[in-house]
Amino acid sequence: MNLKQLEYFVSVAETLNFTKAAKKCFISQTAMTQQIRALEEGIGAALFIRDKHHVELTPAGRVFMNEARVILARAEEAVKLARSAAEGISGSISIGFIRGYEQSLFSETLRNFHEAYPNISIRLIRENMNALYGLLEDGECDVAFNLSPNVCKFQELSHHFLKAYPLMAVLYPGHPLAARKHLSYRELAGEEFIIMQPKGRPNDEAEEVILCYNRGGYVPNIVSREKEVQTLLLMVSAGLGIAVLPEYAVRYYRNTRNLVVIPMLKEEGEKEEETLDFEVSWLMENHNPAIEKLLQWVKVMNVTE
Template sequence: MNLKQMEYFVAVAEQLNFTRAARQCFVSQTAMTLQIQSLEEKVGVPLFVRDKHHVELTAAGKVYLKEARVILIRAEEAAKLARTAAEGVYGELTIGFIRGYEQSRFSETLRSFREAYPHISIHLVRENMTTLYKLLEDGTCDVVFNLSQFTQSFEDLEHRFLKRYPMMAVLYPGHILSGENHLQYRDLAREDFIIMQPKGRSNDEAEEVLICYNRGGFIPNIILREQEVQTVLLEVSAGFGIAILPEYAVRYYRNARNLVIVPLVREDGSAEQLDLEIGWKRENKNPAIEKLLAWMKTHEYTE
């Protein structure tokens, strides 16, 4: 049996007339009769009592009519859901974001998008910079909010600039540099660094190493690697070492008594900055990605 046969059956059951039902379904009366006969064979019982002048439902036909109507309604609903899913109105979206970014107003972005597309289910993954790009590669994440350091290393990656964040040196009170209004990377060459990286990774895989080398000309002495911003800040405040973090990660700690946050600047006095981007894999055809990108394009990004 199929949905078309159910539609024909419901038409005959409502009209109690094969001719009118055939006309309603735009088929010949012969085709209608053959389809009903085929349906009855598949169901295994007669659904109609009929002769040349009279058509009525059997007891089994009355039961089948009730269920057939439900099935046809559900089938139409399923078709509508499939169409809206293909358009990105329904579906799922796995969003990765860099560790520490939860300190920003990222939640406001997510909330606004959910209000616009309440039927897109969002899953969040928080990771470090390099891992986020790998999660795009293996399909774990559909899109990522990440600092754009290694975009050029991934051929299939599409990306869009979102915002530029100032970089901050985070020191403990009493540090010899804590009284400065601003610092350059080279001023930190002799410091002990606390970074947000998984333990066990070699130094040449740490983003902070590349940034310090490219911008300050030195390889930082990394003494601790942590998973959480709060742990990094606690260890800095305890005098274990210093950290370099984007402004969004420390914006709520600018007035903390046990931390000193100093802007980093370049030789010309302009702010040291890192770009935040949204990235996605070119071959990922999840339609919800396009909805998110279009939404972000039409809404000013103010993280």
């Protein structure tokens, strides 16, 4: 039994005429008769009572007609879903994002994308920078919203620049530098740093260490390494150290009483603010069509921020 036989059967059952059904299906009457006979043999039951002047469904034929219509409808729907998935209109996508980015307007990006493509299911993965690159390479993540300092190490990845985020020094209110409008790395040389450094991440991959060394000429005194932004900010507010974070991670804390957020300058005495590039990345060999839909949305609509 195959779908064509079901189509032929339904056509005969609806017209109760082999000649009309054959014309409707663009086959000969002989071929129609042979296909119906093969279907009945496969089922093991007669579906029609027929003679030269009369065609009628048997009880088995009436039951089978209802089921055949359901099967054909489901098959047609399956084809539509498959085509939609191939075009990226339905399906699924796993989206990774760096820890702290949930404090940004990332939720608006997700909401707008979901409204545009409601049949694409979304799975979210929150991780640190290098872990996200690894998940992309392993195929466990389709796209990642991430900082871009180390993307050159991953030759299999494509990436699209989104925005340069300012870097901010985060201090407790009683800190001697809390009244400053801007800060340079050299001015933080004697400070105790609390950094975002998930387990297993070496110091030479920490943005804070790289920037302090390149801009200020020193390796920062790290007193604590935290995995969550909220814990880091709580420690800063308690006076246990200072932090340097991208603007998106502290956007909603700039006007709080227990934290002071100050823009960082690239060089002491200059006006150019320090920034970190932010991007969306994906594995070149990942052919999930939903990726292109998300990328089009991000590029065209510019809804990331």
